[in-house]
Amino acid sequence: MTQDPNARAQIEPTEVGANAAETGDRQLTAEGSPETPDAYGSHEISIQDLDFATLAEQGHTATKLDPLAPAVLSVDNLKMYFPVKSSGVVRRTIGHVQAVDGISFEVPKGGSLGLVGESGCGKSTTGRLITRLYKPTGGSMMFQGHDLAKLSSREMKPLRRDVQMIFQDPYTSLNPRHTVGTIVGAALEVHKIVPKNKVLPRVQELLEIVGLNPEHYNRYPNEFSGGQRQRIGIARALTLNPKVLVADEPVSALDVSIQAQVVNLLQDIQTEFDVSFLFIAHDLAIVRHFCPEVAVMYLGKIVEIGDRETIYGRPHHPYTQALLSAVPDVKQAAIGGRRERIRLEGDVPSPINPPSGCRFRTRCQFAQEICAKVEPPLLQIGPRHKAACHFAGELGSHPATPVTTQLLGVDDQGSPVAGATPTNTQLTIPGYEETWYDLKTKQTTGG
Amino acid sequence: MTSVPMTQSSAAERDAAEGPYLQVEDLKVTFPTQDGPVTAVSGLTYSVEKGKTLGIVGESGSGKSVSSMAVMGLHDAKSAQISGSIRVGGTEVVGLSESKMRGLRGNSMAMIFQDALAALHPFYKIGGQLEEAYLVHHSSASKRDARRKAIEMLDRVGIPQPDRRVDDFPHQFSGGMRQRAMIAMGLINDPSLLIADEPTTALDVTVQAQILDLLQDLQREFNSAVIIITHDLGVIAEMADDVLVMYAGRCVEYGTCKQILVAPEMPYTWGLLSSIPDVTASTDARLIPIPGNPPSLLRPPSGCSFHPRCVHSDKVPGDLCRTELPALLPASSGTAHLKRCHLADPLQIYRTEVLPEIAPELVEETR
Amino acid sequence: MFAYVVKRLISGVLVVTLVSMAIFLLFWFGPSSPAQPICDRETSNRCTQTKLALYEKTLGYDNPVYEEYGKYVKGIFVGRTLTIASNDYECGAPCLGVSFRTKQPVKEELVSRIPATFSIAIGGAFLYLLFGVPIGVAAAKRRGTVADKALVSSFLFISSIPYYLFALLTWLYLTITFEVPFFSDTGYFPITEVGPFKWFSGLFLAWVALGIFGCTQYTRFTRGAMVEALSEDYIRTAKAKGLPTRTIVYKHGLRAALVPVVTIFGIDFGTLLAGTIFTERIFEIQGIGWWSLEAVQGRDLPVVQATALFSAVVLIISNLLVDVVYSVLDPRVRLS
Structure with missing residues (x-):
């Protein structure tokens, strides 16, 4: 509450409103509205005055990395275990789904961290933990001096406005019986941030920011198209001036041509309001565009994290390499045929009983004995790059012997070496160190 | 195209001599509704040979699924009016009796679905x-x-x-x-014809790659004609020999995979290409959306259906885009490449205006 | 599966216990003394304080409530001897008390009333399933046509008539106005005593009333479930396989549509078995519904108690059966 006036000042429609009013799609919806309630099908829209150059200017290039941005959210060793009950007369807990198992990362202020991985890897659970839809089993989530993981629901309430979520499905995440105004304004009334008579102007302002016609506040979600509904979801998330937005597959339910509109809108919002994003998606290309930093998850763990150029250009973890090689590429049309890719055998193992040591080893072509015995630490191997692999290396140049033995005090087979002292104290910090472990020299280096 | 090495089989040569396995001509599918007839597909013509893959691209409501369901005869005769011609292995299936259709369905042609x-x-x-x-x-x-x-x-x-x-x-x-x-x-x-409607949309990338591999292997093995319906241009690029781009029920561009994705001549195709990021593209590439929403099929726009969303119509003299439906005419890159657009030199516009924004690293190569 | 049934049975027993307690307490703490009805009856409405005290004492109503409840429960398992005023009544296990009016053990009368009620319920349910489900399927196949619309609206009209009125009208028209011979003599006649013919004719009108009314409802349930099932993706798949329409509709569509219908039917049928008060009253069939109504009017507390407990047990069992059948029908439930 103390930050309230401040926060509201931030979102005054100075430049923002004006900007939003000029964007192409903003005009569309405004002019397409008059007679047809069927917002989806209105073709009265006219963009005759919009030429390609103007449109192109509104399209954004990939978000740039700000290496100096401080962390707004710092997640350390976060865990979420869901109990599995037996099916007998008495339901005992017979195991745990280790949905998220000890992950650490930082979300930079005003930046975005992408979270990628296949279904069941725990990326959506992570998003739900950060918005505290679940209470974590362990670990900490530091945000503005509070550990979100430890707060009770009541203590969490004032902080909820700062951490908001955008959901995947714009069809089910909006209550069909409420008007857009009610949906977007609900949080204002719950948190009693503005006096009752100011709710509507604020709602209209938000609708304008996300490129909807502010006069449509009294319409129902079913009168909007999928892309427009996702805009409503974004407006709802923005209502309380959040500091962090968790976007869980925000565009994957939308048509291709609409996806870009929404991604551009999210980029606009990020720059205007300095919001940090945790961007969860399975579409590696969208994540690459939106997030200067990316974490790759597999079976509840982060296997590789780093800046965009490293993760997409020089991935060191075999899983990241396999994942990237599997993405179909439009440019392949010029060459013809399929892209060469790394084939992964089998399915993802059960998170109830994950493989020992490295969780990826059962599907990894480089796996050796050590991988089953010792879990590879998420080791910093570059200025902004960490990978959790005993054989970390660029594609085609994975080392023949494990690179982690010295640090872990084990031999090449993963058995402990007598008298060796493991030196892995810095392995799980959320951010990056000044120094890192150089794979070639096997020494800690810096700068 | 080089992607599917089919030609070594003698069966394939024989089939090729017989002409395409599936031939669709001037297909029109109309659904009567309370608000009036909705023409979901109109004037659609394409063909697929055995051993070849046709990719059909478009947004929801573009008619890509409706047209394929018409080929399979899956529309309820009471609620869909189908005209034109669909020949499957030489048999005309438009107007074919339900019992004869049933003999073809699942037998000489099969369909796999998204979910x-x-x-x-x-x-x-x-x-x-x-x-x-x-x-x-x-x-x-x-x-x-x-x-x-x-x-x-x-x-x-x-x-x-x-x-x-x-x-x-x-x-x-x-x-x-x-x-x-x-x-x-x-x-x-x-079956000799397999229609895959968004076969990998709900799947993870590694699984998607496995499924696409499987489809290609099986196609080689059974020498079937395959239609892949998808909105993922990456899948199209890796799988299709020919590509059909649909918008508002019509074919707006048709050609080989390379023609469509490397030298597209229709602003809608440009829009699709510019609104998806790419895992290997330059990070200076801009993501440029197609403004607006897909049109209502109940009241389709006059002239070119895409004109209300087209940002290049200012380069067409007069009111042509608004008043006259462009014909599907050969493009500059070859006679097999068809496009439905009034622009005089679309390829030039694509290369000098669009490409530098969406794929700056490719500009040098194409010059 | 077995563990599940055991679990449900245990919880069922728990619910029955709670229901029996609730019923017991309700009468114990009622507006007048629980001995008042029997006192009034035995003294021809000249019940004095002294006499009332006598009845209360012999019936145990002066004891603490838990003690008497304990005796009641014990009686169910091993039987007991009940004393009313100066007379002792033997009440064998399972003892549900002795009727204030007939002085007979309630259990025996309950057992003798079951055949009538069950005959009505089974016959009625058989009829409405026999007609309701196929008509519903037929309507779903022709959804949107004039025939479908006419059927749905006329059935909706019948459904919206209160059942007692509908049953009364059936009785009125068929027995009085049109004097349909032979069926007019409604009632329950045991098949063992009078033969199947008389049994059938006595129940026929009740079945017709129940059958037609239930049929209108089940037609609508089935139609709704069927329309939903037929719009599922797997129906499109079945069609794409080249299956004949019959297979698509029945094997793929109806199989899925039956699940919700069976669920509703289980609950409905349980309710019917617990006593069809209106049907029994209107068609003069002396089943459990009739009996409980009579008991309420005559303030025959042990009988009211017993019928309430009986319907609780029947409903719990039918609910359990529905869940078991549900898991048989839907492998997703069975195997998770």
């Missing part, structure tokens, strides 16, 4: 559903034959322990395995 969990019956075992598909077209086969065939097909599509998994229910399979089972069911009668 395998919904598309498989939740109450019947995987094996039972496969056997049923086999038995309906092999009336003399015994239940045991059908079961053997089902296990064989599950094995063929790479399901481990097929003799055990055949007795599983769909919900016991993982997403990728369900889609494999769906493909096994589609191919159980060795």
